[in-house]
Amino acid sequence: MRINRRKFLIGAAGVTVALPALESWLGPSLGGSRARAGGEDRARFAVFVRAGNGVAQQWNDEPEQFWPRATGALTTAAMREQNADRATTELADYAPRLNLLKGIQRPFSTPTCGHSDSIVQCLTAAQINAGAGNAAQARGESADWRIARAMNPSGREPLTLMAGPGSAYIAEGLSWSAAGVRTSAERSPLNAYMRMMGLSSAPPEIQVRIAERRMSVNDLVRDQMQSLLGRTDISARDRRRLQQHFDAIRDTEIRMSCDLDESLVDAISAIDNPQANDVRPDVVRRHMDLVAFAFSCDINRAATIQVGEGNDQTQYEIGGSRLPRFHWISHRIYSDGSDGEAIPNAVTLHHQVDRLHLQMFKYLLDRLDSYPSAYGGTLLDDSVAVWLNDLGNGPPHSGDKVPWLLAGSAGGFLRTGQYLDVGRVTINRVLNTIISAVGVRKDDGSLVDDFGDSSLTGGLIDQIVAT
Structure with missing residues (x-):
């Protein structure tokens, strides 16, 4: 039996604020029953961060x-000292908690648009509808939905976020609730936050005051907060954890609105416009703040963040210089096709973008690692955070050696601290491993080994399974 570990405060305007999992008995007035530490009740989380256009790994005469x-x-030392010129060194601080998986293969060929056909396979390992061009559809659900249906509190759908334009040639394609049913991604961190905190239905004046930073969500439940923190039947550890949680809510609000003007129109425009090229990395980080926040209070156990459209056209700024469109860089020419003027130092520029993407992923790991776990360690130890690319490399946009980088052990299920060449293993097997790691099981209680298309060889990646 799964015990409900979520606690809530319900305050002004019907606003619901979820509390972190606590070790103490908080009584029926806060909802739910006392949780056990460990065992089947342990909450585990999965977040998938997707980048596009491949990475600068060895191909023909291009260096690794x-x-x-x-x-x-x-080890952290080896990653820094022996591999300082490699993009993955950006994750050196987390070396003992990583699984770097080389050799993962896209399951099915791409008869039309490689970008569109590839992104829909990332989390579904499903076949695609043929001849759809930039509108490919998956023939199965995605891993985030499988996890959410089995593990999410109150049956919530997974958190689906994106930094990129909605009118792109290839827009979102990562999350699928069923065959042919694409999940729309939320571009605005502010809108996602309002909905997450139950503020979408709050009176407009309250939304305005929060957006302009004249009020915190905490203000709406302040009386209950003070009463809760003053109780004598909660431990000092729980009291510290509650205070950190309330502080984190306010900190997230400030982070999300730090670029906003005082007027509501300017504030919404600044946050809710991912088409603005220059703010896109900041939007990614604010989405990461939200994912860590949602996991910390067990609002959601599955999330996706899509960085850029299907063929990411972002012009990233690195070292004070604005680069050409990333998709052009990945082609090595000033073109989305096969003909165009060569971009000088395109391979080096691609490498620089890879490092920027992994710096953003490290930010997510830092945020997950900043929350203590109810079971010891941190929220990162309860999670598996994934960075992936739907393509293997630049110019050929191959489905070979698509990179999958995993952080966290999902409560000890995964063996970490490894860089492995798994040797042409299809995506479904790494998805089986992640789905099982966060606690999903088949009807007979066994590990999930059959996710994705039935024609694929099933199983897990045994080298990273600790239990």
Whole structure:
């Protein structure tokens, strides 16, 4: 039996604020029953961060600039000292908690648009409808939905976020609730936050005051907060955890609105416009703030963040210089096609964008690692955070060696601290591993080994399974 570990405060305007999982008995007035630490009740989380256009790994005469030099055990020192020129060194601080998986393969060929056909396979491992061009559809659900249906509190759908334009040639394509049913991604961190905190139905004046930073969500439940923190039947650890949680709510609000003007129109425009090229990395980080926040209070256990459209056209700024469109860089020419003027140092520029993407992923790991776990360690230890690319490399946009980088052990299910060449394993097997790691099981209680298209070889990636 799964015990409900969520606690809530319900305040002004019907606003519901979820509390973190606590070790103490908080009584029926806060909803739910006392949770056990450990065992089947342990909450585990999965977040998938997708980048596009491949990475600068070895191909033809292009040098390896992504993976470490040697497979095997990972250490922070080795990643920094021996692999400082590789993109993955950006994650060196988390070396003992990583699984770097080289050799993952896209399951099915791409008869039309490689970008569109590839992104829909990332989390579905499903076949696609043929001849759809930039509107490919998956023939199965995605892993985030499988996890959400089995593990999410109150049956919530997964958190689906994106930094990129809605009118793109290829827009969102990562999350699928069923065959042919694409999940719309939320571009605005502010809108996602309002909905997450139950503020979408709050009176407009309250939304305005929060958006302009004249009020915190905490203000709406302040009386209950003070009463809760003053109780004598909660431990000092729980009291500290509650205070950190309330502080984190306010900190997230400030982070999300720090670029906003005082007027509501300017504020909404500044946050809710991912088409603005220059704010896109900041939008990604604010989405990451929200994912860590949602996991910390068990609002959601599955999330996706899509960075850029299907063929990411972002012009990233690195070292004070604005680069050409990333998709052009990945083609090595000033073109979305096969003909165009060569971009000088395109391979180096691609490597720089890879490093920027992994710097953003490290930000997510930092945020997850900042929340203490109810079971010891941190929220990152309760999670598996994934960075993936739907393509393997630049110019050919291959489905070979698509990178999958995993952080966290999902409560000890995963063996970490490894860089492995898994040798042409299809995506479904890494998805089986992640789905099982966060606690999903088949009807007979066994690990999930059959996710994705039935024609694919099933199983898990045994090298990273600790239990």
